[in-house]
Each structure stands twice: as structure tokens, then as C-alpha cells.
Amino acid sequence: NAGVMQNPRHLVRRRGQEARLRCSPMKGHSHVYWYRQLPEEGLKFMVYLQKENIIDESGMPKERFSAEFPKEGPSILRIQQVVRGDSAAYFCASSPSGRNTIYFGEGSWLTVV
């Protein structure tokens, strides 16, 4: 059973460009979470999604950031008009349902130059 798959693993974007991060949850998992981690920091919750629904986006910046988890295909975290402060590791996690252990992917490292 493959784990949570994220791609790309590393992404470099110039300021003002768009970044798209993809996450395929573990097989059988319908709940997806996105977290952001700055260097030497813990993970900060961004958004919680189920198929075609955003359940909790309280950790998402109000502008430039969006997330989706379509009926078919991976979950996408989209960052528009990136700035240097967006440079971080973005982790996706999944669980089979709420109130269960969540499992993390290996992360996508975004560098904005």
C-alpha cells in the first residue's frame, strides 16, 4: 500500500509565479490535510478537505492560496503570485476518516527566488 504521494518534491519559483503542489492520499483515504513547515518550526495546519469539499480552511492565508480535492485525481494546493515568505515545506497528510491517525507524505519544498 503506497503512502501519501506528493509532487513535486522540490519546486523553485520566481516571485510572482504560481506554484501547484499535488497530493495523492493513501489508498482508501478520503480525508486530506495540508500543513506548512518553516525552517526550525513545527507544522502549521492550513486546510482540511474531503472529496469535493473544504471542511476547514482556517489556516489558509486569505489571499493567493487555494486548495481543492476533486472527485477524481489528487488534491492540489495552489499558491498564486508567490512571494519569498511562501518558501517552506508543504506537507500533505491523509486519513481514512476523521478522528483517525493521519499519515504524512514526504513533502514538497518550495523555494521562491
Added chain:
Amino acid sequence: GESVGLHLPTLSVQEGDNSIINCAYSNSASDYFIWYKQESGKGPQFIIDIRSNMDKRQGQRVTVLLNKTVKHLSLQIAATQPGDSAVYFCAEETQGGSEKLVFGKGTKLTVNP
């Protein structure tokens, strides 16, 4: 601010010794706690979890202790090995919430041979 924190940012032990990593949480409504291990450049790896109706839970070489009175969580690693060197995070989840986890900043464990 963060409701989960750690007493010590770094911990250095000798190979074969036991390690104890501590965590304090402030939300008395939290009812589920997880310890994750994160190696450099990788995603958080689930180690062990505990629910608030328990005081202690044991895994392979690891034990988690929960003291709800003082809102304290600890991870004990027996016979620490060089492969245990990593950053350890505790995370909490609150009943009635949206299943999101709140992470502390982490403790960096270094095991000296």
C-alpha cells in the same frame, strides 16, 4: 499562539541510554495526542498515539505517558539508537474540532555513538 510546546529544543543522549522527550499542551479539551518523528528532508513519521482516556501506552521501544492534570505528555525511547536521531513533535487534536492537529515546535534528539 501554539497550544502545544516542548520544554527543551534539543536533547543529546548516548547510544543505549533511554531518552525522554517532553511536551506541554494548554488546551484541556484536547483528547487525542500523537508523537511524530521527522528526519531531515522527510515528512513526519507516526510513532505512537494516545487518547485522553489513557495514561500510558507502549509500543516497540517507545512509551507515551499522558498526565492530564498538568497537561503534560512525554515520549520515552528505550535503548536509544543512532537511527533515532531526528526531530520529535507532539501534536494534539481537540474533540469536536475539525480533526486538525496542532503541533509543537519539536525537540531535536541527537544520539551519540
